[in-house]
Amino acid sequence: MFDLCLKSLLNRRFVAMLTVLSIALSVALIVGVERLRAEARAGFANSASGIDLIIAARGNDVQILMATIFGVGSTGAGISWDSYEMIEELPQISWTVPIMMGDNHRGYPVIGTSEYYFEHFRHSGGQQLVFAEGVPFKSPEGAVIGAKVAQAFGYTTGTEIVNAHGSGEIAFDVHDEAPFTVTGVLGHTGTAVDRMVFVSLEGFDALHKEPASKVADPFVMVDAPEAAEEHEDHDTAHSHKADHADSEFTDEHVKHGESHGHDDDHAQHSDPDEHDHGGHDHEPATINAIFAGLEEKTAVLSIQRQLADHRDEALTAVLPNVALLQLWSITRTAETALRLMAGAVAMAGIIGMVVMLSASLDNRRREFAILRSVGATPAGVFSLILLEAVLLLSAGIVLGVIALSVLTLLIDPILAANFGLRIGVGLPSVREVLLIALVFCSGLLASIIPALRVYRMTLSDGLSVRL
Amino acid sequence: MKTVELKSLVYRWSDQSDPVLSIDNFNLDAGECVFVKGPSGSGKTTLLSAIAGVIDVPQGSVRVAGSDIGALVGGDRDRFRVDHLGIVFQVFNLLPWLSALENTLLPCRFSARRRDKAGSDPKAAATRLLRELGLEDAGLINRPASALSVGQQQRVAVARALIGAPEVVLADEPTSALDEETKETFVQLLLKECRASGASLLFVSHDGSLERRFDRSIELPMLNKGNS
Ligand SMILES: Nc1ncnc2c1ncn2[C@@H]1O[C@H](COP(=O)(O)OP(=O)(O)OP(=O)(O)O)[C@@H](O)[C@H]1O
Ligand SMILES: [Mg+2]
Numbered sequence: 253m254f255d256l257c258l259k260s261l262l263n264r265r266f267v268a269m270l271t272v273l274s275i276a277l278s279v280a281l282i283v284g285v286e287r288l289r290a291e292a293r294a295g296f297a298n299s300a301s302g303i304d305l306i307i308a309a310r311g312n313d314v315q316i317l318m319a320t321i322f323g324v325g326s327t328g329a330g331i332s333w334d335s336y337e338m339i340e341e342l343p344q345i346s347w348t349v350p351i352m353m354g355d356n357h358r359g360y361p362v363i364g365t366s367e368y369y370f371e372h373f374r375h376s377g378g379q380q381l382v383f384a385e386g387v388p389f390k391s392p393e394g395a396v397i398g399a400k401v402a403q404a405f406g407y408t409t410g411t412e413i414v415n416a417h418g419s420g421e422i423a424f425d426v427h428d429e430a431p432f433t434v435t436g437v438l439g440h441t442g443t444a445v446d447r448m449v450f451v452s453l454e455g456f457d458a459l460h461k462e463p464a465s466k467v468a469d470p471f472v473m474v475d476a477p478e479a480a481e482e483h484e485d486h487d488t489a490h491s492h493k494a495d496h497a498d499s500e501f502t503d504e505h506v507k508h509g510e511s512h513g514h515d516d517d518h519a520q521h522s523d524p525d526e527h528d529h530g531g532h533d534h535e536p537a538t539i540n541a542i543f544a545g546l547e548e549k550t551a552v553l554s555i556q557r558q559l560a561d562h563r564d565e566a567l568t569a570v571l572p573n574v575a576l577l578q579l580w581s582i583t584r585t586a587e588t589a590l591r592l593m594a595g596a597v598a599m600a601g602i603i604g605m606v607v608m609l610s611a612s613l614d615n616r617r618r619e620f621a622i623l624r625s626v627g628a629t630p631a632g633v634f635s636l637i638l639l640e641a642v643l644l645l646s647a648g649i650v651l652g653v654i655a656l657s658v659l660t661l662l663i664d665p666i667l668a669a670n671f672g673l674r675i676g677v678g679l680p681s682v683r684e685v686l687l688i689a690l691v692f693c694s695g696l697l698a699s700i701i702p703a704l705r706v707y708r709m710t711l712s713d714g715l716s717v718r719l
Numbered sequence: 720m721k722t723v724e725l726k727s728l729v730y731r732w733s734d735q736s737d738p739v740l741s742i743d744n745f746n747l748d749a750g751e752c753v754f755v756k757g758p759s760g761s762g763k764t765t766l767l768s769a770i771a772g773v774i775d776v777p778q779g780s781v782r783v784a785g786s787d788i789g790a791l792v793g794g795d796r797d798r799f800r801v802d803h804l805g806i807v808f809q810v811f812n813l814l815p816w817l818s819a820l821e822n823t824l825l826p827c828r829f830s831a832r833r834r835d836k837a838g839s840d841p842k843a844a845a846t847r848l849l850r851e852l853g854l855e856d857a858g859l860i861n862r863p864a865s866a867l868s869v870g871q872q873q874r875v876a877v878a879r880a881l882i883g884a885p886e887v888v889l890a891d892e893p894t895s896a897l898d899e900e901t902k903e904t905f906v907q908l909l910l911k912e913c914r915a916s917g918a919s920l921l922f923v924s925h926d927g928s929l930e931r932r933f934d935r936s937i938e939l940p941m942l943n944k945g946n947s
Contacts, residue, residue, distance in 0.1 A: 256828075260816060263816035624797065625806040626825040627801025627802075627826060627830050628797065628829060629794035630794075631794060
């Protein structure tokens with residue numbers, strides 16, 4: 253019966269191939285969407301582990317999370333070094349890592365931070381960052397690069413790199429004058445860290461400190477620490493105190509996401525010698541965010557209250573996990589839309605198969621009459637149609653999974669480079685297997701319709717084919 | 720021994736008031752070759768359907784090889800059909816994507832009885848039958864049936880009807896698509912092979928010129944007292 257079915261299908265190979273293709277497409281799409289969704293979630297969740305709080309100028313939790321953890325977009329205004337020191341000294345805080353951002357190296361975000369970053373950052377369920385080669389930066393000229401950055405440009409320890417302004421592929425101006433030397437390359441993590449470049453706070457400042465004249469921005473002026481209030485100003489970009497007549501232009505700049513700046517004036521700093529914090533030999537005027545660890549997780553509320561009371565600056569303490577939940581609620585609509593679409597395509601594929609099976613029935617009445625004359629029961633003919641559906645569905649599913657694997661192999665590097673997402677070509681997850689099973693079962697269920705028609709047809713036709 | 724016995728067979732299609740078949744008594748002896756003639760619409764195909772167990776007949780009215788067809792239900796009838804009957808249609812007897820050989824072997828797929836009776840090697844039996852029917856070219860019988868001429872297709876259909884030695888062969892106007900000459904040789908071959916395997920043959924046609932080659936000839940309207 254099986255080879256009869258196969259040969260009969262081969263006889264209609266063109267339509268059968270089309271049907272298999274459409275099923276393959278729907279399977280690839282439905283599984284692909286699921287895999288992308290699951291990996292995005294897992295990747296995001298992995299990236300934020302180990303950090304109890306992210307503190308930044310008052311702003312949207314999700315935006316702060318995206319900017320600091322994933323290097324996408326930027327935080328609002330900067331926060332002053334004074335605030336950093338204030339937070340560092342809170343009794344509930346066990347550790348802090350300052351974060352400066354807004355620059356990129358050939359499209360990869362540059363993060364100004366301290367070497368404690370490498371100690372405290374956790375990924376993929378609590379793993380620490382490891383150095384594939386080299387060591388953390390010790391001097392302002394040192395840089396540590398993520399695995400993807402090293403891979404993309406072939407950098408190793410000792411390579412001299414030059415930074416450019418702005419986040420995004422297009423460099424606004426290249427800072428030839430502030431080269432860095434790679435001191436270490438991080439091991440692969442599968443998170444956004446892989447595509448980041450880390451330099452010291454001083455090194456980050458050095459990017460912009462140099463000649464203000466070279467920066468082609470007339471509005472770059474003194475950036476006072478207390479400038480950061482609640483306003484839509486972007487990053488530490490253009491001084492809020494810029495001439496009012498020019499503010500319109502400034503806003504324009506902001507909208508384009510251009511984040512020039514960090515032109516902090518060290519002479520301006522209130523009192524650089526007043527505090528003495530072992531590790532921080534350099535004190536920038538403003539930083540963008542602070543990663544913090546807590547002595548006790550339960551201290552979150554009291555910290556949030558204290559920050560709210562902090563008079564000098566409006567600050568937000570983001571709980572990464574809570575912000576992630578918010579992110580999911582934002583993306584849920586898009587996810588649902590995607591899944592609905594994938595489901596609709598799968599349904600179209602199945603309907604296509606039912607149409608193909610049904611349309612062929614009239615042409616095949618002769619075939620069924622012959623089969624019955626040699627002893628095939630109506631039930632046998634019924635199962636012949638179901639068997640055909642099984643063959644078409646199985647071929648479609650196998651082809652779809654293969655196509656998806658090939659496709660992921662191809663786009664994995666692109667996704668990883670641009671979004672820090674790694675899909676990978678692993679075995680399908682339980683959910684994916686369930687989805688495939690769902691496609692299979694609904695296909696089989698739908699093919700009962702033509703099979704029933706055949707059943708009734710063969711009963712009434714008997715051995716002669718009636719018009 | 721009678722291979723087909725009809726007794727008080729009355730059959731009417733559900734949408735008709737007059738019965739198509741109304742046969743008091745008809746017997747087909749083992750090995751007997753009978754020619755059935757009658758005008759179009761007289762119920763010849765219906766008669767064959769009744770014997771083949773494709774339509775529902777009252778219990779006790781049709782017996783084939785000793786079994787009451789009317790008493791068989793569902794799939795049993797289909798299994799009985801392939802076990803004891805070989806059928807040749809007017810046209811399009813073959814599955815076009817199977818070779819002549821595979822088409823011939825179809826009953827052996829569905830019936831263990833036919834397979835057993837075809838001998839230890841059904842394939843060899845099929846090849847022998849095909850050769851006797853004038854299809855000896857190995858290339859020809861392994862090619863898809865769609866590549867065969869109509870006359871060749873009908874001969875393959877005969878081979879299929881006869882493989883595994885069923886008791887009865889039913890042929891419903893198998894010659895109507897053939898020209899005069901081919902028709903003659905076809906009927907000769909059919910009769911020869913039926914006699915060789917000992918099968919009874921019920922041959923339906925409205926072409927009276929073939930009548931003389933058969934043991935016996937019946938006119939369906941005469942048999943069918945309901946219609947006369
Ligand atoms: N499936 C069917 N449903 C209803 N009526 C049918 C069916 N098949 C045949 N009939 C009717 O039964 C009668 C006999 O038909 P049948 O096919 O047996 O004639 P026939 O003798 O084989 O004719 P022909 O020589 O043209 O093939 C016709 O009047 C026809 O209308
Ligand atoms: Mg007829």
